[in-house]
Structures are given as C-alpha cells and as structure tokens.
Amino acid sequence: MKIVGIPRGLFYFYYYPLWKSFFVNLGAQVVTSAETNRLTVERGIEAMVDESCFPIKVYFGHIRELCKNQIDYLFIPRIVSVEQRSYICPKFMGIPDMVKARIPNLPAVIDTIIDFSKDKKLMQKEIIRTGKIFTEKTSRINDAYKAAYQELQFCKALAAQGYTMAEAIHIWEGKSPPCPSAVAELRVGILGHGYSLYDERVSMNIINHLRLMGCKVILPESLDKETIENQAATLPKRVFWTLGRKMVGSALHMAQREDIDGIIYVACFGCGPDSLIGEIIERKVKNKPFMLITVDEHTGEAGLLTRLEAFCDMLKRRRKETFANHLPTYG
Amino acid sequence: MLITFPHMGNVHIPIKTLLKKLELDIVAPPPITQRTLELGVKHSPEFACLPLKINIGNFIEAMDKGADTIIMAGGWGPCRFGYYAQVERDILKDLGYDFQMIILEAPDSNVNQLLNQVKAIGERVTLWEVMKAVKFVWHQINAVDTIEKAFEFHLARTSEKETAEHLYKTGLESISNCLSRKEIDTVCRQTVEKFTKLPRHEQPILKIGLVGEVYTILEPVCNFNIVSYLGHLNAEVSRSIYLADWINDHLFKGLIKKSNRRRIYDLASPYLNYWVGGHGRETIGYTVGFARQSFDGVIQIGPLTCMPEIVAQSVLNLVSEEEQIPCMTLYFDEHSGAAGVYTRLEAFTDMLNRKKKADLMRRQGRP
Numbered sequence: 001m002k003i004v005g006i007p008r009g010l011f012y013f014y015y016y017p018l019w020k021s022f023f024v025n026l027g028a029q030v031v032t033s034a035e036t037n038r039l040t041v042e043r044g045i046e047a048m049v050d051e052s053c054f055p056i057k058v059y060f061g062h063i064r065e066l067c068k069n070q071i072d073y074l075f076i077p078r079i080v081s082v083e084q085r086s087y088i089c090p091k092f093m094g095i096p097d098m099v100k101a102r103i104p105n106l107p108a109v110i111d112t113i114i115d116f117s118k119d120k121k122l123m124q125k126e127i128i129r130t131g132k133i134f135t136e137k138t139s140r141i142n143d144a145y146k147a148a149y150q151e152l153q154f155c156k157a158l159a160a161q162g163y164t165m166a167e168a169i170h171i172w173e174g175k176s177p178p179c180p181s182a183v184a185e186l187r188v189g190i191l192g193h194g195y196s197l198y199d200e201r202v203s204m205n206i207i208n209h210l211r212l213m214g215c216k217v218i219l220p221e222s223l224d225k226e227t228i229e230n231q232a233a234t235l236p237k238r239v240f241w242t243l244g245r246k247m248v249g250s251a252l253h254m255a256q257r258e259d260i261d262g263i264i265y266v267a268c269f270g271c272g273p274d275s276l277i278g279e280i281i282e283r284k285v286k287n288k289p290f291m292l293i294t295v296d297e298h299t300g301e302a303g304l305l306t307r308l309e310a311f312c313d314m315l316k317r318r319r320k321e322t323f324a325n326h327l328p329t330y331g
Numbered sequence: 332m333l334i335t336f337p338h339m340g341n342v343h344i345p346i347k348t349l350l351k352k353l354e355l356d357i358v359a360p361p362p363i364t365q366r367t368l369e370l371g372v373k374h375s376p377e378f379a380c381l382p383l384k385i386n387i388g389n390f391i392e393a394m395d396k397g398a399d400t401i402i403m404a405g406g407w408g409p410c411r412f413g414y415y416a417q418v419e420r421d422i423l424k425d426l427g428y429d430f431q432m433i434i435l436e437a438p439d440s441n442v443n444q445l446l447n448q449v450k451a452i453g454e455r456v457t458l459w460e461v462m463k464a465v466k467f468v469w470h471q472i473n474a475v476d477t478i479e480k481a482f483e484f485h486l487a488r489t490s491e492k493e494t495a496e497h498l499y500k501t502g503l504e505s506i507s508n509c510l511s512r513k514e515i516d517t518v519c520r521q522t523v524e525k526f527t528k529l530p531r532h533e534q535p536i537l538k539i540g541l542v543g544e545v546y547t548i549l550e551p552v553c554n555f556n557i558v559s560y561l562g563h564l565n566a567e568v569s570r571s572i573y574l575a576d577w578i579n580d581h582l583f584k585g586l587i588k589k590s591n592r593r594r595i596y597d598l599a600s601p602y603l604n605y606w607v608g609g610h611g612r613e614t615i616g617y618t619v620g621f622a623r624q625s626f627d628g629v630i631q632i633g634p635l636t637c638m639p640e641i642v643a644q645s646v647l648n649l650v651s652e653e654e655q656i657p658c659m660t661l662y663f664d665e666h667s668g669a670a671g672v673y674t675r676l677e678a679f680t681d682m683l684n685r686k687k688k689a690d691l692m693r694r695q696g697r698p
C-alpha cells in the first residue's frame with residue numbers, strides 16, 4: 001500500500017478530511033505529522049528564510065518531520081485560489097517550488113494545483129491527474145473525490161456548531177469531543193487564519209485560554225457564509241484574499257451583534273494580507289472593543305495571558321455598566 | 332481640481348506631462364525626504380510594506396500644499412499593492428483630509444475600461460487629444476528608459492562619476508521639458524553621445540543584475556540609490572524592470588508592446604513554475620537570464636515582508652547553485668540604514684571581484 005504524508009499545517013485545518021478521504025478512498029494510507037511542537041518550529045525556522053511569516057516556517061517543520069518517515073508521497077498542494085477571482089496568498093502559490101528548493105531528499109511530491117480563480121475545469125483536471133497516481137480508472141477517482149467531499153461537509157457542519165476546525169477534525173477521526181466550558185460569562189469573537197488560530201502552538205492556545213477565562217468563543221466558521229459575504233461587500237472594493245474577506249465580513253457582522261462583547265484578531269507576524277486586513281478592521285469596528293494580537297515564534301504565553309485577562313476584565317466591566325444603564329430608574 | 336500622485340522614481344516625469352496635456356492642474360508631491368518617510372510611518376499600519384508608507388507621506392505632503400485629488404494605481408492581487416489605495420483612502424480620510432481618489436485599475440483585466448477612466452479624468456479635452464497625449468507620453472517614457480540605461484552603462488566605466496551623475500540629471504530634466512517627439516529624440520541622442528565621450532578608467536567592470544519588486548527597483552530613495560552606489564564601485568547594473576515595461580505590463584496588460592514575459596517565465600521554470608503575484612516570477616526568470624548572460628552576480632531587492640519576493644528568495648538559493656551565480660537579497664524598511672546597506676554592497680562586490688580574478692587566473696592556467 002502506498003503511503004501519503006500530509007503535513008499538519010496551512011490548509012490542513014480547512015481541508016484535511018477531504019484530502020485524507022480522497023487518498024484513502026483510492027487505496028492509499030495517510031499519515032500526518034505530529035501537532036506543532038517545539039521541534040516543528042525549530043526545524044521550520046532552520047529550513048525557511050528568516051523573513052517569512054510564522055505559519056510557512058511551521059509548515060516547513062511539518063514537512064521535515066514527515067520526511068523522516070517511510071512515506072511514498074508527500075502531498076503539498078499549490079493552492080492558488082479556492083473561489084473565483086480571489087487568492088489566498090502568494091506564498092501558497094509558490095509553496096511546492098519553495099519546498100523543493102529548500103528541503104533535500106524529498107519523497108515524490110504530489111503538487112496538485114487548486115485553482116478556482118477562473119472556473120472549475122482546471123480543478124477537474126487536477127483531481128484526475130492526482131488520482132491517476134493511484135488508479136487508472138477515472139470513474140473511481142471521481143467517486144473517491146465525491147465521497148471525500150461529503151466527509152469535509154461533515155466537519156464543516158461540526159465547525160458550524162462552534163467547534164474549532166482542529167476539534168472538528170478530531171471528532172471526525174473518532175476521538176471524543178472536548179467538554180463544553182462551564183458557564184460562559186462573555187462572548188468573544190475570534191478571527192484569524194485557520195492555520196494560526198487552530199494550531200495550538202502558533203496561536204498559543206488562545207481559544208482554550210479564553211474558554212477557561214469564562215468566554216464563549218465565536219469563530220468565523222460558525223457564521224453564516226452569506227452574511228459574511230454581504231458584510232464584506234459593503235467595502236468599496238472587493239477584498240481579493242479569500243481569508244481576508246472572510247475576516248472583514250465576520251468582523252463587521254460581529255460588530256453589529258448585540259450578544260458579542262468584543263473581538264480579537266490573531267494576526268501573524270510577517271503576514272502580508274494581515275498587515276492590511278487588521279488595519280481595515282480596526283478602522284471599521286469602532287463601537288466594540290477590538291484587540292489585535294500578533295503572534296510569532298517568539299511570542300510568550302505569559303505575556304499573551306496577561307493581555308487576554310486584561311481584555312476580558314474590561315469586557316466584564318463594560319457589560320456591567322451597560323447592564324446598569326439598562327436598569328429601570330424607578331424602584 | 333488639483334491633482335497629485337505618488338512618487339516612484341522617475342514616474343513623475345510622464346505623469347506630469349500626461350496630466351498637463353489633459354489640461355489638468357497638478358500639485359506634485361515634494362521629493363521624498365526623511366520627513367515624508369516619518370509622516371508615512373506614523374500614519375500607516377505598522378506591518379504594511381514600505382511603498383505604502385512612502386505613498387502616505389507623499390499624499391500628506393501634497394495635500395498640505397493644496398492637492399485635493401489623488402491618482403493612484405490599483406490591481407487585483409494577490410500582492411498587497413492591489414489594495415493599497417483602499418487602505419490609503421481610509422487612513423487619509425480618518426486624518427481629516429477632504430479629497431477625491433481616482434484609482435486606475437483595469438477592472439478584471441479590461442483595458443477599455445482603463446482608457447475610459449483616463450478619458451473621464453481628462454474631461455476638458457477630446458478623445459483624440461487623449462490618444463495623442465498617451466502616445467507622446469509613451470515616447471517620453473521610452474526616452475527616460477534610454478537615458479537610465481545609458482547612465483547605468485557609462486557610470487560604471489567612467490572615471491568621472493560626478494559628471495555622469497550630472498549628465499543623467501540634466502538629461503532627464505530636458506526630457507521632461509520637451510514639447511515634441513522630435514525634441515525628445517534630439518535630447519536623447521545628445522545625452523547618450525555625451526555619456527559616450529566621458530573618459531574611461533582601466534579597472535575591471537562587474538556586471539550585476541538587479542531584480543525584485545518594482546517600487547524598490549524604481550525608487551532610489553527606497554533602495555538607497557543602489558544603482559548609482561554600485562556604479563561608483565565600477566559595477567554596471569542591469570535591471571529586471573524599467574518604467575516602460577511596468578506600465579506596459581501592469582497598467583495596459585501588454586497591449587502597447589509585445590512583452591517578453593513568456594520568455595522570462597520559461598527561464599523561471601523549473602525553479603518557480605507558477606505565477607506568484609507581484610514580480611516574484613520575473614525575479615527568478617531574470618536571475619536565470621542574467622546568469623546565462625555571464626553576469627557576475629545578482630542582487631534581489633524588495634520591501635521587507637514582500638510576499639512574492641519571499642517566494643522568489645526561497646528558491647533563489649537553488650537557482651544560485653544550479654546556474655552558478657552569486658546572489659544576495661536586500662530588504663528595505665523604515666529601519667534600514669545607509670551604512671548597513673553599503674557595507675553589504677561593498678562586501679558583495681569585493682567577493683565578486685575576487686571570484687572574477689580567480690576565474691580568470693584559472694582560465695589562463697595559473698594556479
């Protein structure tokens with residue numbers, strides 16, 4: 001049986017169920033790297049140029065870990081675009097080339113091009129090209145993809161209920177769901193690219209910290225897609241980064257929701273789109289507490305905790321004040 | 332309506348000419364100074380790339396001089412540049428400036444719409460005059476490129492560097508004042524002739540390819556005048572981007588003249604096999620091209636955190652090895668200092684000179 005390695009970084013957090021099922025349906029075995037840890041980070045920093053953003057370095061770390069295993073293929077898709085007229089980021093478009101230039105002795109690389117920027121035809125071709133590595137039967141490839149797509153929908157449905165994508169993937173793989181936090185005093189919207197937000201090492205476990213501090217976290221995946229798009233469309237120009245648009249739309253929507261106390265944006269140090277998107281959101285969200293947290297390999301958990309606590313305290317005070325203001329004045 | 336625009340190297344020459352020909356009133360931003368940069372840094376997002384910050388500085392200084400309309404280029408990603416104008420407008424509005432922003436972008440690659448936009452700005456003149464103006468300016472742009480190339484060639488070879496610098500400056504000034512294409516041709520020819528007559532030195536000449544992000548390449552303030560600094564070190568610089576190419580490719584989608592993009596992309600593979608926005612693919616393609624034309628070295632420059640250039644930089648090590656060409660990457664941001672940049676440039680050219688000498692000796696059979 002052929003073994004395919006899928007690095008646990010970047011769009012793993014959005015598409016792993018689809019990718020894994022596709023390869024498994026075609027008779028392959030799939031392995032992933034361990035959850036991001038100190039070694040992952042060290043290996044990544046060593047392999048990638050200093051000036052890169054943190055998530056790309058982490059991705060390189062995952063690939064180097066996988067290379068130590070006995071695998072036949074390494075799945076490093078070239079994700080150009082997942083919807084019409086939008087992109088993820090230039091780095092996503094160049095990643096197979098970057099990896100090949102910087103990591104020696106790679107196993108065979110499956111560099112499926114995912115590009116919906118014009119239409120769906122290219123994707124069709126790429127699915128077949130990828131499937132052909134494992135079988136000659138086109139119908140089998142198409143079936144494998146269709147079934148895999150259903151698996152992804154299952155995870156997305158879980159995320160819509162409020163689980164993070166990482167948790168949704170866990171549950172999908174048959175592990176038990178995390179227990180819901182006790183009473184939630186506050187509701188906080190959290191935004192950021194999935195691979196930084198849901199990677200507990202990259203985001204310094206920010207989501208769980210907030211939960212422990214008595215917050216219910218609201219994530220972009222739990223919001224209605226159309227609502228997000230409509231909000232994002234209020235900007236004078238379409239945001240051509242898929243994730244950026246999702247974040248702007250989510251932020252604008254959250255800003256209007258009475259039940260959300262505050263919004264946190266987790267940006268990555270050195271991230272191009274974030275440097276502008278964070279700014280746009282900060283200028284547009286004026287009626288609600290907003291905090292921008294930039295994470296990188298040097299971010300310390302202690303400092304982060306202090307900031308989160310201060311933010312939550314402020315939200316609580318604010319809530320009390322609003323509550324007091326709404327009390328009837330007679331009595 | 333008092334129009335202003337962002338600086339980018341010599342781009343102000345054709346812009347001024349075009350706007351004047353469209354009978355519009357302009358307030359050019361003052362030349363970029365430390366103050367421009369400080370204003371930009373103060374009001375821009377901390378992690379935005381350097382060109383955006385300099386743009387903001389330009390706009391503030393121009394509006395303080397009375398400008399009320401900004402002309403800016405746009406784009407559709409994935410590079411950040413395409414969203415600059417949007418963020419810049421928000422920043423300036425929040426600062427309390429009252430202005431209008433005209434963003435020139437070919438909406439989803441539709442060149443007709445772009446021409447219509449130009450026409451809409453030039454409402455005082457006929458379409459015929461717009462076309463004439465565009466043609467004239469195109470001629471001017473090519474003249475600017477000719478002079479820049481002559482400067483790059485002769486500065487490295489002459490012993491009278493200051494005279495060369497002076498010739499370059501006066502040449503460009505005359506070109507910006509020319510009223511007819513014929514006049515431009517004459518000035519161009521005369522300037523090139525004067526360059527040719529400069530006395531030469533006997534030192535070896537290094538040939539260095541300059542690749543990278545467009546703004547950093549075209550704007551000397553942004554790159555610490557790298558072309559001229561290298562010229563003083565007897566290194567001749569050839570760039571991957573000249574003004575005409577950028578305007579042709581970026582604004583007019585290759586409509587004015589046939590671009591050599593295809594050839595560059597072929598050179599870029601197998602190292603970089605897909606477009607990555609900005610000029611990432613050009614950076615690699617030109618590096619390979621320079622290597623195969625026996626250049627001595629390549630310098631990649633860009634603003635710090637520039638995404639397409641980081642992609643290119645990530646594969647540059649392999650290109651350098653396989654094509655056997657020494658490469659160096661320099662990023663710039665508001666914290667860059669001239670001393671640091673110049674030290675690295677000198678170290679690089681020293682290394683290239685040593686290598687060149689050793690190669691020569693080897694070829695002559697000496698140990």
Ligand code: SF4
Nearest residue numbers: 053089091268271272
């Ligand atoms: S979008 Fe930002 S964080 Fe993601 S790869 Fe690109 S630069 Fe890095």
